[in-house]
Amino acid sequence: MTTKSMTVRIDRHGGPEEMHLVELPVGEPGPGEIRIRHHACGLNFIDVYQRSGVYQLPMPLTLGMEAAGVVEAVGSGVTHLKAGDRAAYASQPPGAYSTARVMPAKTVVKLPDAIDFDTGAGMMLKGLTAQYLLKKTLPQGGLKPGDFVLFHAAAGGVGLIACQWARALGLQLIGTAGSDEKCKLALEHGAAHAINYRTEDFAARVKEITGGKGVKVVYDSVGKDTWDKSLDCLQPFGLMATFGNASGVVPPFSPGILAAKGSLYVTRATLFTHIATREATQAMADDLFGVVTSGQVKIRIAQRYPLAEVAQAHRDLEARKTTGSSVLIP
Numbered sequence: 001m002t003t004k005s006m007t008v009r010i011d012r013h014g015g016p017e018e019m020h021l022v023e024l025p026v027g028e029p030g031p032g033e034i035r036i037r038h039h040a041c042g043l044n045f046i047d048v049y050q051r052s053g054v055y056q057l058p059m060p061l062t063l064g065m066e067a068a069g070v071v072e073a074v075g076s077g078v079t080h081l082k083a084g085d086r087a088a089y090a091s092q093p094p095g096a097y098s099t100a101r102v103m104p105a106k107t108v109v110k111l112p113d114a115i116d117f118d119t120g121a122g123m124m125l126k127g128l129t130a131q132y133l134l135k136k137t138l139p140q141g142g143l144k145p146g147d148f149v150l151f152h153a154a155a156g157g158v159g160l161i162a163c164q165w166a167r168a169l170g171l172q173l174i175g176t177a178g179s180d181e182k183c184k185l186a187l188e189h190g191a192a193h194a195i196n197y198r199t200e201d202f203a204a205r206v207k208e209i210t211g212g213k214g215v216k217v218v219y220d221s222v223g224k225d226t227w228d229k230s231l232d233c234l235q236p237f238g239l240m241a242t243f244g245n246a247s248g249v250v251p252p253f254s255p256g257i258l259a260a261k262g263s264l265y266v267t268r269a270t271l272f273t274h275i276a277t278r279e280a281t282q283a284m285a286d287d288l289f290g291v292v293t294s295g296q297v298k299i300r301i302a303q304r305y306p307l308a309e310v311a312q313a314h315r316d317l318e319a320r321k322t323t324g325s326s327v328l329i330p
């Protein structure tokens, strides 16, 4: 059986105007695949990198890495899902900005009944990222309750989830954000301290808050604009966990800088290494579903757009106008 999907596609890298809603045929799932009908699609900053060409991909390209919906059909070898299941995912390849698609089943998980589709679409990529950052991307000796960590863009999609999860773990998360209102939001969601990095020197404030000691980890998704000062926020042997480039890609650096600033460690982490297997994906998703269904982490869907208005959604995200998660409704 072939069905149709309205899908967002680009023919070349460029601005939001390059995104077009096109009708594409969707066939039967092959071995290891499912066909899913989306009820909500997640908006993520990685979609901007893929659209603009920060991450170069072959054309034409369908966009979107996160969604929730109902499984319509499963291919041979798929045993963890069946037609009719509510499901959600954060996954390669892109193509989630669509009404329906065929995709690998490996990183699709059943969505608990207690979690609605909008929440599912707004939490998978961002929540699994917060999970691997706070639970697996750790300094030597790990993190223990009371420890300070610095988390940039704390009022964003990943940021608001990380604030709440860090509080649940007993960590003192120092969040940065681009306005006083965003700082307030980060504090309301569990940040122990918040710094407006557009008006304050965040490295000086981090030193002040930590009594001159610095933090054990910096989680930095802003990239170019925050890299240098973030290194100055770390304790000796601290970990610089860089995981995004919202302000631009971090330029090449000499490892000698890590010695000069106290035998620091650096990792450039990506979710896709962590969700490489079905077992790992399910374990991380179960952890995420646990903190969401218990109420420790609330998913703030602060923006909703019809799928046809995806260009506006990208403009708002790039202009730093959004907070928390955004979803596209197909």
Ligand SMILES: NC(=O)c1ccc[n+]([C@@H]2O[C@H](COP(=O)([O-])OP(=O)(O)OC[C@H]3O[C@@H](n4cnc5c(N)ncnc54)[C@H](OP(=O)(O)O)[C@@H]3O)[C@@H](O)[C@H]2O)c1
Residues within 6 Å of the ligand: 043, 044, 045, 046, 125, 126, 129, 153, 154, 155, 156, 157, 158, 159, 176, 177, 178, 179, 182, 221, 222, 225, 243, 244, 245, 246, 247, 248, 269, 270, 271, 272, 317, 318, 319, 320, 321, 322, 323, 324
């Ligand atoms: N490596 C991974 O596994 C992984 C997975 C998920 C997400 N990420 C990264 O994590 C970050 C957050 O993702 P998200 O989808 O939740 O986005 P988001 O945090 O909701 O939006 C990005 C935020 O970055 C801040 N920012 C600072 N400088 C900016 C600039 N020049 N232009 C635009 N934004 C700027 C803005 O907050 P302020 O105004 O408060 O500064 C903005 O709201 C992104 O960099 C993303 O690529 C990485």
